[in-house]
Structure formats: structure tokens, C-alpha cells
Amino acid sequence: MFIGKYIKDIWAGIRSLLVGMKRTLYYFTHHKEIITQQYPDNRDTLELPERFKGEVVMPHNENNEHRCTGCQACELACPNGTIKVIFKNELNAEGKKKKAIDKLVYHLELCTMCNLCIEACPSDAIKMAQTFEHSVFDRNQLTKVLNKPGSKIMDGVE
């Protein structure tokens, strides 16, 4: 019957609306469900997973030594030309000329954090750091030199 269907429709409609309203009321009254993270405030407790890809860094040991041999594998693996290896010649203990890295220039502004350089590195000289607050006022600051000044290659790394 027409009237019956009309009233049934209205009732079903109102009921579906009330069900939705019950759900939002539940969340209105249950503040424990709130998922907001107050980011700059929770900096101290913020834990990023160890695999998080923030930027490429080169770990140095306490003697200011790194493991980079300057093999350019990372430079070749990089899709964007983010990494540039600049060489210098230095004399080793026997007075022989030896090729070593002068600077490993890393353009953070070009990096897409694809992790291919780290995969390509044969001597584990570079790794991903978990930093992510990269914004700076001058974009020149995004061009970084990964090896520290005066650093040397670690003994035993070929």
C-alpha cells in the first residue's frame, strides 16, 4: 500500500540517520579514542623505526674514520644524480700515491630516499638516518658533504 510504504520509508530513513548519530555521539563522549599526535610537543618521545629513510649519512668512528673507498657505486646507482664523489690523491704510509675521496657531496634537495645507494654500497659506508626535519631557509644548506673534514678511510676497508 502506498501510505504504508511511505511511512516505512520515512521510518527506515530516520533510523539509518539515528544509527549514524549514535556513532558520532559515541566518539563525542569517548575521548580516549582520539588519535591526534601533537607533533612538535611529542618530539622527545617520537620514535622512528630504524629503517626510516630520512637522509643519507656517512657514519664515522671515534677516530674520524669512515668506510668509503670512493668506488662510486652509490653515484652510479642514484637515479637523480644526488651523490657526487670528488677524489683527491693522497700519499699513503709507504709514500705511494693513492686515490681517496676528498668530498662525498650529497644533494638532499634532489634525494627521493629510494635507498638504492645504500643497497649498492659494497662497504656499508653510507646509511639512512632517521632525521626528517629538513626544512632550511637557504637551499644551499641542503647540499651536504657527507665525510667529515679531515676524515680518513678506516683501516682494512678496501
Added chain:
Amino acid sequence: MYRETEIIQDNANGGLNAGDGDLIINVGPQHPATHGVLHLVITLNGETIKKVEPHLGYIHRSIEKMCESLSYRQFIYVTSRMDYLSAHINNHACAMCVEKGLQVEIPPRAQAIRVLMDELTRIASHELWWGAMAMDLGAFTPFFHAFRERETINDIMEETCGARLTMNYMVPGGVMHDLHPNFQRRVKEFLGLYKRKIHEYDELVTGNVIFQSRMKNVGVLSAADAVSYGCSGPTARGSGVSCDIRKLYPYEIYDKVEFDEVLETGGDSFARYMVRIREMQQSIRIVEQLIDNIPEGEFQAKTKAVLKLPKGEFYTRVETARGELGVYIVSEGTTTPYRIKFRSPGFSNLSVLDHIARGSKLGDLVAMMGTLDLVIPDIDR
């Protein structure tokens, strides 16, 4: 469906020659409903749509051309930027195509990990679609509720792959890292959360009478039209076209897991909506089957440092969250591809918009765009 026949007939002169009293409005490239830089030129008669003309190219980054200058290991990461919501699946398709050329057999563990990641990505993508579509229809609350579940998946991705959106986890021969030790526990936590919250989707959106009346009999796409426009994914399955690549041309271990291809026959926005909602549950099913049965072993097959594909043409296709993604590589035997073509699902799905939108109201256009699930970088590449 309500249509004004004279409007359909009017379009003989086509294009932008609007008749008397027609209103041409530009929806986009900056518009809250286009979720990106899609530009739609809409000819309106009052509130009724006479013609929709999508203008593309605002986010064209020539990814295909870029890939030609990148090696077979390098080009995969760029494809995360096409359909950024199913980045894993894009990478998967490219990695599979390279493996096809190299004829590498990838270890079973890597296959299981890939399928798990694909399905988690699919759930995450559908979650975002659900929230964004509800927001287009004017309901803001579901957006945040969808993000609660999606964030959990993103956290899982972050832990295992190191990134939340553009993971670059699939490499030729397998996956980049092994699974994180916490992976299984956290996926199970997510499954628990999802099952606790699934009924809210019905309460807030699906069952809502306003939502249903906005969705039902809106943007009806017939099965024949879906095929002739080349639609794929949930858009075509909502019209009853069986086109799930996971079922029809199973790759990896999709032939070994149990799941149903979701089909709806309505063809309207509500059918497309229900396909995606039910597809999420099927993905949950796949994840549940695999999470405790990940085979032990290598996660990456041994490949050479420099990959060279033999001369020839290679094509693979996968089912992304939006439909069929095809990757076509022409190789000249060098370290870089000679030509790459991506068959993206979004482009074909967008092309039906004009067809299904004619004669409906402006408000319906938003619902249709929502249920076609357009990701603009996927359309433009």
C-alpha cells in the same frame, strides 16, 4: 535514470559551443573535489550537466620518458609517483616486468611478502578513497575515521619499508629488505582494529539514507560501455565486468590464496562503492591467510649488479587498487629501456566520466568522481 533527452541531442555541435542559457564552469585545476589538478570544463544547463570535458596535463611529469634514461633498477622508484596510493603495486608491476625479461625465478618468501604488501596497500588505498569520497559528499567525519585505520597500515609500511607512501620496496628479484621482526604482530593488530571498526563504515556511511540516495542510480555505467571505454578495476566490476587480473591472469601466489572476485551488477555509483568496500574485506582475507604462512628462505633472488634485459618486448599487468596497470618495456639489450609505456587504470576510468555524467546534477558529478577513484598523477603520469 533521469535524463533530459533534448540535452543529449544538443551535443551535435560538440565542444565548447554552448547554447543559450548554458553555463560553462571550470571545476579545477584547483578545486576541493578534484583531489589534485584535474581540470573539468563542465557545460551546465541550470544544475544539469550537458557535457564534461576533462583537461589533462597539469601534473604531467613525463615519467615514461624519464624511465628511458634510468637503469632497470632505478626506474622502479619513479613509478611510485604515478598512482601514489598504490605505490607498492606499481613497483611490483615494474619489478615483475624486469624479472620477466631477466627470466629470474623469485623466491617464495619474496612472493608472499609482495602479495602481503600489495594487499595492505590496497586496503590503505581504499580507506583513503572511502574517506575522501564521503568528504566529497559533505560528510567530513568518515575521513578521519578512515585515516585511523590507514595510519596503522602506514606505520607498518614505515617499519618494514622505511617510508609511508613512496616505499620503493620491490626490487628486481624480490624485495629490498626482509620483513621487520614486528611485522606479523603489527599486521595482526591492524586486523583486530579493522574488525572492531568495520561496522562503523556501515553505520556512518553505507547505511545512511542520504548517502544511499546520493549514490543509487547515479552515474550508471553499463557493462558494454565499461568494456568499450577500457575501464578496469572496481569501476568495471561495479558494472559486472569480470576483470580482476589477480583471478584472470594470476601472478605471484595469487592462484594459491583464496579470495573472491567482487562483482556487482548495478553499474551505478553505489555498486562501485560496494565493490571497493567488499574488496577491502577480500584483501583482509588474503592477508589473514598469508600472515602466518610466510615461507622461510631468501627474500631476494641473486641478480647481477648491472641488469641488462635481452632484446625484445615485455609486458606484465597487475591489479592495482584502481584497476589494471600494464607495464610494457621495449629493450634493445642495453642497461636502460628503449621505451616504456604504462597502461594506467585511471586514464581509462576517467574517460567514462563524460558518458555517465550527462544529464545528472552537478552534485552527482562529485559522487561519480569519488566512485571512479581518480588519482590524478596516475592519469597524467
Added chain:
Amino acid sequence: MWSFAHIANELHNWLSNQFNPTWTLIIEMVIAGVAVIGLFAMLGLILVIMERKVSAWMQIRLGPNRVGPKGMLQSLADTLKLLVKEGLTPDGADKLLFNVAPFIAMIVAMLLLAPIAFASNFQLWDLNIGVLYVSAVSSLMVISILMAGWSSNNKYSLMGAMRSGAQIVSYELSAGLSVLAVVVMSGSLQVSDIIESQRNGWWIFKGHIPLIIAFITFIIAVTAETNRAPFDLAEAESELTAGFHTEYSGMKFALFFLAEYVNVFIVCSIGATLFLGGWMPFHIGNWTGFNHAMDYIPSSIWFFGKTFFLIFVIMWFRWTFPRLRIDQLLNLEWKYLLPISMINLLVVTAMAILGWHF
């Protein structure tokens, strides 16, 4: 006692002693004007922060929590920002109409405050056709929206304005009919009389089901009349970017924004007055102890409590439901609300004649 009525009386007596009657009236009008503007500013601040908190909690967010204690001064900061922003007038706009439109919205909202009883015996103007006055003036609201939409010279604005025109004109009817139900019951158009008629029970309780239906239709209709979601087609963010106020910026935008909230307050206070007894306390039958305790709560608190409860309900709608389409919106009015409220009015009239209420 520190009741509003007492303060107003004391003020009146003091002014009458100081000045002649004409000056007394002028000064009182100035005071009333300042009070209304002050109330507007307060309402804007309170309702905006309330809406933001309600939406945040429903959306499992925290909401504003930085400015002031628990973020309570956030809307003050927003107002300051809007005040110092440039009020841009587009080149192609009809400059006069464009600049006048927000003020019309405000003036209409201000006019509507006149017959509302904020506390017992505390009313700006208790005219004998108060309810008629409210429904007449509130339909002027659409003029400001149409003006804004037309003069902006923007297609989105125009569409929003046209939608709003169709919407407000239609929903006036069922809002008016459901108000009539109460008028029929109480037999008066005067606001103070209607409140007085609810001394022995609010109309929603003693009017049986027909007045509950009238109350529901009233709430739905006024939600639509104030362009609030799920009937916010005039703004329809995802379709029309911002609808009729797309081109407005700075304080002119803020006036529209404020007018929306003040309108919500006004329709809710009218709903509270007509159906929930205005400033009348809540009484149950012959529980004299309970009734006595209820009487101790000041009448202004009763009024604002009921009003804010209704405002909360309207906000609750907004953050739960999707938006309707324009044809569905009109269908809802012409096929559901209007027939229902007409039949309902008929039933209410029969009840009033036969005396089938408490």
C-alpha cells in the same frame, strides 16, 4: 536578586529619575543596541569554538588546543586575523551590492533578536505578533545571500545563491507550519503568552505525538533555512568551492560567517521558546520537591541551556551526515516535510479544539 529582569528594571527606574521619558527611551535603545552587538560578538566566539570542539571530538581529533586555556581563545585569534585581512572586492563585482550584502545578513540576524525572551520578563520587544514577526523577518535572510551571489560575478556564487533561494523559500513553509502548531495550541502569537502557556508543561510533552512531529519538522526545516549541513547546498564546499561567499574575504566574510552562527542561535532559541518552554524550568507533575529545586536555577540558564542543546543537535547533524542533492532537498520538503506538517497541523487543530492536551 541578580536576575536580568531585576537589573533591567533598576536601570529603567534610575534612568527615569535622571532624564525625561524621551531621553530615557533613547538611552535605553542605545544600551539595547550595544548589548545586542555585544551578544553577537560573544555568540560568534562561543559558537565557533563550540563547533570546532564538537566536530573535533566527533572526528576523533583534539581540536583547537593552543590559544588560551584548552584552546578557548582560538576563535578570538581567528577574529583578529579576519579583522586585519584585506577585504577584497573583485573587479567585475557589483560593488554596492557586494559590500552591502554581508551587512544585510547581519541586520536581519539582529532584527530577529527583538522578540526573544532571554529570561523571565526580560525581552527587548514583546510585540503581540512575535512569532509572525520572526518568520517574516527570517525569510529576508535569503536576500542577502542572493545579493552576495549575484553581485560577486562568479558562477559558483550565483549557483550557490540560486540553490539557497530555492531552499529557503521552500523550507520556510514547513518551518512556518510547525510553528503554527504551537500557535494553535497556545492560542497566541505573542512570545510571552506562548511561554506562559507552558507553565504547566512544555509543549513537546503536553502536545503528545503531533507536537513531537512538529518539533522534528521544525528542527529539520530550520537546519535547512540556516544553510547548515546536511543542507549546506549554498556553500557545498566540494561542489561550489564556497558557494555564495566564494569571493568574500576578511571581515566581510566574517560577517557572513557570524550571521550563520547567530541565525543558528536564533532559530534554536525560537525552537526552545516554542517547544521547550523558553525560560520555564523543567517540572514533573506533582513532585513538588523536585519542581522547587528546579525553580532555583535561574531562568536565563534554562533558556540558554535549552538553546545550546538544540545548537548542539544541529552541529551533531552537520558532522554526521552527507549533503543532499538539490533535487533531493526539494523532494524532502515538498514530498515529505510539507505534507506531514500540513496533516500534523490539522491534527493539532483538532486536538486544540477538542482540548486533547494537558
